[in-house]
Amino acid sequence: MNSIRSDQSRFDAAIVDLDGTMVDTLGDFAEALNRMLRDLGLPQVPPAAIERMVGKGSEHLIHSALVHVMTPAGAADAAGVQASAQALFERAWERYQHHYLAINGQYSAVYPGVVEGLQALRARGLRLACLTNKPTSFAKPLLAAKGLEGFFEQVFGGDAFERKKPDPLPLLKTCEALGTAPSRTLMVGDSSNDARAARAAGCPVVLVTYGYNHGEPVRGVDADGFVDSLVDL
Template sequence: MNSISFHPNRFDAAIVDLDGTMVDTLGDFAASLNRMLADLSLPAVEPAAIQRMVGKGSEHLIHSALVHVMAPTEGDAADARARALFERAWERYQHHYLAVNGQHSAVYAGVIDGLKALRAQGLRLACLTNKPTSFAKPLLAEKGLDGFFELVFGGDAFERKKPDPLPLLKTCEALGTAPARTLMVGDSSNDARAARAAGCPVVLVTYGYNHGEPVRAVDADGFVDSLAELAAA
């Protein structure tokens, strides 16, 4: 960790991202996307490629996967065809994701200790993710994380998603806390950019999904290799 102070009096609340921050959900994404693609008679996409697509919401993930598997044969036309197939793809993806949600995912080591530490410091906690709320809440419950959070907001809760600051500002408003006293804990540039624009301090984990880019190159106030480091801080 660097630069940011975790003195208990500095923060009133923390907003915590879900995918890549608390839970490794790459297996759920891969299972759902590849079942969706099979329904559309399209080839599968490899997990390494999926990892680079995660973080901007399910709509972006689905469109990116469609373009990825069609581009080798359809070239520039892949984007247009992906848009044409999107509604069917979205329906099949929802069907499969709800069926597998949590079955191919695992809570990262240190997450429970980190959340307990934040609570022990008197911070109120909210989960804010670009994952649809109907996916996020069952996943938190499945992994035993739901009891830590007063509020859970998915990517469909507000008009815009991270990296737009609106979801963070609305979450701070719902918590009744000032952005400057509300810590954002995430795994990617989406979280950091949203936090910077909203006026929230931000710490990123080093193990998550950052679109295939080095996370330590992101403008953030600190980095942790495990949320358990928040306990030490």
């Protein structure tokens, strides 16, 4: 992290991820998913399993949860389970949206140091955007509920562009919206999705050590630095 910290004059802006980076939303995911599963007459899924599914958008999260609860122990018919999950997806998505919008932010909390970190970045003159794979209709109310929306000039969800992170397109489009060059725009995230997108877009990238990285150690990801808190930026 030293090279990033010692030369922040090289940045004009920062793009900040939401889930696992600014807000611990695992409780929201668990509550909405398990209410959805109850509506479908399916078993519940534990938060520890949900944590490994987070980060690739709500569609992936819902499909992964369906596959998880519909796969019998020792089952070999993976294709059959995938097909069954896909057949239920539209109904599951409708119920998930209903429940998530009802509880959005109620089972989540802003990580320590986030507000102070964002204040410090703004004080240094950096323009800020929030870029998440969460749907925009979920992301904006969550930022508002947690008092974070005022930090960001732009907020883009996973449905804002044709592709989601780890594709570089969302980062390139966000840089375009900010009017900044990727090489002068710092990506701040919590997972390999953020890092891979940043690398492909040409953005420097720093990852927090406390978020959701699909169950893998975050320090094994190719990034320019790691911080234990956004205030360390």
